[in-house]
Each structure stands twice: as structure tokens, then as C-alpha cells.
Amino acid sequence: MLNSSPKVSVIMGVYNCAETLSQSIESIIYQTFSDWEFIICDDASTDTTYEIAYQYTKMYPEKIKLLKNESNMKLAATLNRCLNAASGQYIARQDGDDISVSNRLERQVSFLDAYEEYMLVGTGMIPFDERGDMGFRIGKPIPSRVDLPMNNTFMHATIMMRNKGYTILNGYRVTKRTRRAEDYDLWIRFFAAGFKGYNLQEALYKVKEDESAFRRREFKYYFDSAILVFQGCYTLKLPIKYYLYTLKPIIVGITPRYLVKKYHKYRAQKYIRKLV
Template identity: 45%
Template sequence: MPLVSVIMSVFNVKKYEYLLNSVNSILNQTYKNFEFIICDDKSTDNTLQVLKEIAKKDNRIKIISNKQNMGLGASLNHCLKFARGKYIARMDDDDFSKKERLEKEVNFLDKHPEYSFVGTIANVFDKNKIWGTFRLPEKPQKSDFLWNSPFLNPSMMFRADALKAVHGFRVTKETRRAEDYDLFFRLYAKGYKGYNIQEILFNYRIDIENEKHKKYRPMKDRINEAKVRYGGFKALHLGYRSIPYVIKPIIIGLIPAPIFYEIRKKQYR
């Protein structure tokens, strides 16, 4: 029985090289007692066929598929139905994990029962190079949720019991692009706590040059995030001080693209 279940959702992979690098970064981990569950979210290209070929490389890989396109949160919940591990680790199809990531996260959760999930800080990279660092607080408090989520979702490892207690990812229109933020809100509201290992164990892809000419996310997604923030801040009893942070994603969406591009670059320097 695997101790860790790694879950990933895939839809119409942009570059198969990215997918292969991501999968291999898990298969090459120093920690070996895991299963790797990958859900194809009803891709309309040949992604599912590619995944089936990848699965032939290692019997720890299990490919499942949705009957219709469901989105990230629903696809991850589908993975959870098949997961047998005590711990659930996340992975995205265009990032990659350092080889010690799973081992260090398992060791942390084994030694620290007071924490229900653990993540890591990360390099920020694009097709050219590593260009920044994704920094996160070591022991996030409720107030750390105000500006942004204090956790990097694809770097996380959860106790399966904690995920089950909050019924996994919430699947609604509002959470479609903020399912991770919403999940962390609900975990903290239930009394669960998370930790960020202050070591770079993950490489997180942000193609910064793409943001010179377009917004990071459309306004409708920013409005939905504001709704998630409102509910999350209320659940954490953050009070009136949270009001400016509710509308933060909408305000950022009004910033001209060139200025937003410069802000994003400086954010991770």
C-alpha cells in the first residue's frame, strides 16, 4: 500500500515536453513509496493517448479520465476517489519537483502531527530560465491569507484525513480559478494548520513575458476570486480589516498590462 498518492489533472497539454518533465520529476523522487494518479479532463487532442504511453514507463502511474470537461477542482476530487495513500501530494503538468521534495514533506508530516499539510517555497521559471523566487511564510497565520494564499498549491502534501474532513476541493463557478485558495480557507476554518518548508523544493512556471500584452486573468475570474475571499475572510473571522483585500483582485485587474507586468516581475525578485 503506497503511503503517498500524488494527484495531477491534465487538459490539452500545451507542450508535451513540459508534461514529461513534470511526470519524470515525480518518478525520479528519492522517496519511492507512492502512487501517481493522473486525470485527463476530457482533452480534445491526443493528451489521453500520450498519458497512456507515459503510464507504461512505471506501474505506479494510474491514468483516469473524466467523461466531460470538469475543471481542475473536480478532476482532483476524481483523483481522490482512487487515492489510497495516507498523504496526498499535488503536482501540476508544467512544473517540476526537486528530487527530495516528497521525502522531505513525508518526513515533516511524520514528525509534526500538529500540522495537517505542508508545502515549500519555489523557484519561479519560464521557458528561458529561473527568474525569481516564490516566497511564503513558514508558519502561516490567518492574517497571512489577506494579501494572497500563503501556500503554493502544486507543492503541497496533505493528510488524506484532513482533505476528507472538508470534502476535498469545492466545485462552484466562484472557485473555478481559486479552488486552492478556497481549500486553504476551509482547512484553517476547521482548525487545521499548514507549514511551508523554507527550502526550494519546487519549480513553479510563470511565463512572465506573456504578461506584457495581456492580463494574468480575465475580470470575471477576478470577481469570482473576490467572492471566494469574502467567504474565506468571514469564515476566519478576520473582520473589517479584510474589506480592502476582498476587492484587491478587481483593483489589480484594472491596472494596465505593462504596469502589471512590472509589478509581477518585482514580486518574485
């Protein structure tokens, strides 16, 4: 039986990630912070993802709850199912092919406990592939609404938000336009609500960025992102100059994948050079 009032609910939507799921789940199980519940929802996987997750629910029945979609609902709807089952004071994200550094939850809980004016806290991110780590990315400490057209202000998979924040924002929007940009849509509504967030200046989350991750980024999703950038500028009443960033997703979408990957790798390595 799950703890009825954990400090943190970790939510994870999974789909066909059997090869990486065990390592991802265990990165939460072995956190230095232990007052958590883990809500996993399988989005109608066609491999052994559900079976692997089910084995962990048998080993940790008091900590892990497993849900299953009857059909493939995509990430936003899957995360909403997790949110409906979550009872923690804080909600943390995790993806099935990524890894949380062992003190991630501890550091984020400490921050939200200490600074009530912030609705969420994110962390830096370490991209990796089959050859190993590729540097790291650190976001702006206190992003504001004017940062949103230029960059994704928070790295979605790293965030921990107060449960009441998700309630006020009514979770993730499930629309065709937000099918691969549910996080960007969330940030538009986050800033429109007057919320503040913070990015810890340390990389506490490892994100898998192999060749398959880049191949999944079809042009139609970049076009959707461009529309969302426009909507964000309009909703947040930004000056006209920010509307130029509507072109950014389009430019990225028509750029060859190998160049996009090289650019991401360059940005990650740039942070390391700044620290040397």
C-alpha cells in the same frame, strides 16, 4: 497493479499540456523518495496529453494510474476524481506543466512524519518561463487565518496534505465561484476547521509562468476571487479592516498583464536579494 498502500499519492489534473507533460511526470518518477503512487486525470484534452500520459502508465503500471473525464470538468472536479482513487497516507499535488525538485517528496514526508500537529506542508516555488528561472518565492513559515486575505497562504501546487485532511474537508468544492480559485476556497475551510500548515523555507517546486499563463487570467476570475476574499473574512470572523483586501483581486484584474508579470518577477528576485 498499483501499490495498495503507498506512503504518498501524487494527484495531477491535466488538460492540453502535451508539450510539458513528460518532463513534469518524470520529475515525480525520479524523486529520491520512492514510496508513491501517481494518479493522473486527463480533463478531456484535445491534444495528445492523454496519449503521452498513457505511455507512462504502460512503463510504470505498478506506480501510475490514469483516469479520463468524458467532458471538460475543470480542475476542482478533476482533482476530486484523483482523490477518490488515491490511497496514500499523504496527498501531494503536481501540475502538468510544472516540475518537482528531486528531493521534494522526501523533504515533505520527513516533515509530516516528524510534526503530527500540522495537517499540510508546502514549499517555496521557482517561477520559470522559456528564458529560464526567475528567482523564487518563499511563503510565511506558519500562516494563520489572518494572512489569508492578504496572500494565498500556501502555494497550492506545492502542498502535501494528510489524506484525512482532505477527507474531513470533503475535497475541493465545485462551484462557478471557485472555478479558478479552488485552492483559496480550500484554505478558507482549512483554517475554519482549525488546521495548521507549514511552508518549508526552501524552493522545491518549479512553476511555469510564461505569457500564456498570464493571458489565461480573465477579469471574471479576479472578480470571483474578490467574492471569496469577502467570504473568507466573514467565515473566519476576521476584523473589519481585513475586508479592505476584497479590493486587491479587482485592482490586480484591471492592471495590464505586462505590469503584473513584472511585479511577480520583482517579488521572485526580491527573495534572492534578501539572501545575498
